[in-house]
Amino acid sequence: METSGGIQASLSGRYATALFELARDDAANPRAIDAVEASLGRVRAALDQSADFAALTTNPLLSRINAGKGVAAAADVIDVDGTTKKFLGVLAQNRRLAELPAIIRSFRALAANHRGETTAEIVSAHPLTDDQVDALKDQLRARVGRDVAVDLSVDPSLLGGLVVKIGSQMIDSSIKTRLNTLAHAMKG
Known part of the structure; x- marks a missing residue:
């Protein structure tokens, strides 16, 4: 995994790396990387197709609690896996939902590299x-x-x-x- 000046050099890269490592190390689900990648694909599609969901992720006036509730409800609707749902909650709590597109790109690069x-x-x-x-x-x-x-x-x-x-x-x-x-x- 590239760490010097690569993916981990950016904020979104660090979040993507943390999510990737959670999925990679999930002993209960050996296909967790694929499940998270598929869930992130659905999140990306929701961002592209729903102006309301995109606004939820970028609205600075929304409290952390309300952003977390909104993202949890959206995660249920778009059917993401548990790891991704918890990760979205962490992003909401840390006010990093606006970084989602870059995090998704970085995660996909990490997953692709993992597969060769x-x-x-x-x-x-x-x-x-x-x-x-x-x-x-x-x-x-x-x-x-x-x-x-x-x-x-x-x-x-x-x-x-x-x-x-x-x-x-x-x-x-x-x-x-x-x-x-x-x-x-x-x-x-």
């Missing part, structure tokens, strides 16, 4: 189909030389194409970037 995979952050203009994701994983696997876990997000401002980030490499084939490049070239 590398993680690619993929931003597309439109949601990708399962077949497109599988084809993209195959192409990235051929390029990187090992299995690739993908972290998908959508940014309609790209207009079309993809932005793929693997480690320090970034592949930007978005129409937005191409149009900006063309505009700069035309200015001379």
Whole structure:
């Protein structure tokens, strides 16, 4: 696990590492890492799809107790595992719910590394189909030389194409970037 200047260097990375270690060391559930990762995926989807849930995680006026109650109720609705539910409660108590997106990204990177995979952050203009994701994983696997876990997000401002980030490499084939490049070239 990378500790010097890597994931653990950030606040969200330290929380993600703590959650990962809790899941990894859970003797009662050998598949706890997968269960937590799946639960965090549902939390990420809830953040993206529910403005109310997103507001709950970022509202500084909400007391710690009310934030904790709200997150516990949401956790029951989106069906997260017990470890993740307790973790969300800790985040609410420590006023760190706004860090959830970064914590989820860091946890996914830790879990992928644990499985011997590398993680690619993929931003597309439109949601990708399962077949497109599988084809993209195959192409990235051929390029990187090992299995690739993908972290998908959508940014309609790209207009079309993809932005793929693997480690320090970034592949930007978005129409937005191409149009900006063309505009700069035309200015001379």
